[in-house]
Amino acid sequence: MIATLPVIGARTVLLLVAVLAPTLFPSGMPGRPDLVVLVVAAAALMHGPVTGALVGLAGGWLVDLVPPGGEPLGAGALSYALAGALVGAARRWAPASPLVPWIAAVGGAVVIQLVRGLTAAAGVGVAHPVDLLWSVAATALFALLVLPVLIGVERFLLSRGWA
Amino acid sequence: MTRRRLLPRLSGARATQVLLTALVGLTVCVLLVDLARPAVTAPVRRSAATVFAPVQAAMTGWTDDRLTEVTRERDALDARVKELEAELRTSGQLTELERAAAGWGGHELLPARVVGFSSGSTPVGGRTVTIDAGELDGVRTDQTVVSSDGLVGRVVRTAPTSADVVLLGGSDVVVGVRFGDEGALGSVDGRPAPGLPARASGQLTLTAVGDSMISVGDPVTTLGSPDSIPYVAGIPLGTVTSVDPDRGQLGRTAVVEPFVDGDSLDLVAVVLLGEEVR
Structure with missing residues (x-):
């Protein structure tokens, strides 16, 4: 299924907002929620692993490029693509319970922080386990509020026949 | 001609898979190029910074002072007071910055505001922030960045209107320091050497050069670099909060609590050096 222009536009706007919104967060928050993974998870839950990976790739590229960006260029894109593909794989269980999308999205956030923790353990970069846990906790909290809205947007796009 | 016939034959789902494979392949290529030759991908980062930094700066300075028509006047006054x-x-x-700077050889300080923090979700964990001053204001790579509390870090990348600053405790950030009353030499690192006790988030590791003693409460200041690039001398960095037990490491090591909290940075200053070096 090739996404149409309105879908690409809507997701680009959502991803841009998700990447730029942390600028507005008050400084000194213990964990910064990862909003990008929620946008990726919403798309992945509605359309499956391939679309999830594509949206993840786009979101990760934005995370890598928006200053101060990520190091090296493209690593964030690959890690978000992996998270998108894995969340998309959980789509088949989505009808089982309304909690499944939330669990899948938090799982995506865990995957991303796990990659970060593993590279740090391998000696590249600095990541404290406590910070990683806080980030997942903040993302899980935000997912309760934001994920239903994002899935609603995806449903709307689907109902208009654009996706 | 053959290409034209090949494309329409792909079904929708298959085409998406091909697109995904191609894009992932492209991303891997860019990643490898960025690892091998960072200079090649620098223009990409630069153009992204040129586009996004003004947006981030605008969002940081955004104030909501007109909520409804009825309370507009009250809100306007409120905003004025806040301002x-x-x-x-x-x-x-x-x-405070100027008072602190008096001891750093009277370099000119360029005030700047932090407009972006590094995302906590990139695979390689780093501690970088973006400030709203760039090349147009005279910021150059490797200049020192300070706040009223002490050393913040150094400039790693510049764009026309923004610059990226790597904070203390970031990956591969090692600062030469003087510590204690006698000014013994050492280095401060974000990552403890293997075998040392685990550090809490934000704590740094001081390694003494030679046989000098470290004691709790020792002040740590920057040693300075030739031509003050990348670090200007004598900037307060932190204090020693505990000394590691001797486990046969080469130099004595200790935990340093930095004065600057990287998570709540707001107003910082770039130390502009007298003339353009390099």
Whole structure:
């Protein structure tokens, strides 16, 4: 299924907002929620692993490029693509319970922080386990509020026949 | 001609898979190029910074002072008071900065505001922030960045209107320091050497050069670099909070609590050096 222009536009706007919104967060928050993974998870839950990976790739590229960006260029894109593909794989269980999308999205956030923790353990970069846990906790909290809205947007796009 | 016939034959789902494979392949290529030759991908980062930094700066300075028509007047006054309070705070910080700078050889300080924090979700964990001053303001790579509390870090990348600053404790950030009353030499690192006790988030590791003793409460200041690039000498960095037990490491090591909290940075200053070096 090739996404149409309105879908690409809507997701680009959502991803841009998700990447730029942390600028507005008050400084000194213990964990910064990862909003990008929620946008990726919403798309992945509605359309499956391939679309999830594509949206993840786009979101990760934005995370890598928006200053101060990520190091090296493209690593964030690959890690978000992996998270998108894995969340998309959980789509088949989505009808089982309304909690499944939330669990899948938090799982995506865990995957991303796990990659970060593993590279740090391998000696590249600095990541404290406590910070990683806080980030997942903040993302899980935000997912309760934001994920239903994002899935609603995806449903709307689907109902208009654009996706 | 053959290409034209090949494309329409792909079904929708298959085409998406091909697109995904191609894009992932492209991303891997860019990643490898960035690892091998960072200079090649620098223009990409630069153009992204040129586009996004003004947006981030605008979002940081955004104030909501017109909520409804009815309370517009009250809100306007409220905003004015807040603005004046913020100005007062800024001027207080600037005065402190200038007082602290007097000891750093009287370099000119360029005030800047932190507009972006590094995402906590990139695979390689780093501690970088973006400030709203760039090449147009005279910021160059490797200049020192300070706040009223002490050393913040150094500039790693510049764009026309923004610059990226790597904070203390970031990956591969090692600062030469003097510590204690006698000014013994050492280095401060964000990552403890293998075998040392685990550090809490934000704590740094001081390694003494030679046989000098470290004691709790020792002040740590920067040693400085030739031509003050990348670090200007004598900037307060932190204090020693505990000394590691001797486990046969080469130099004595200790835990340093930095003065600057990287998570709540707001107003910082770039130390502009006398003339353009390099």
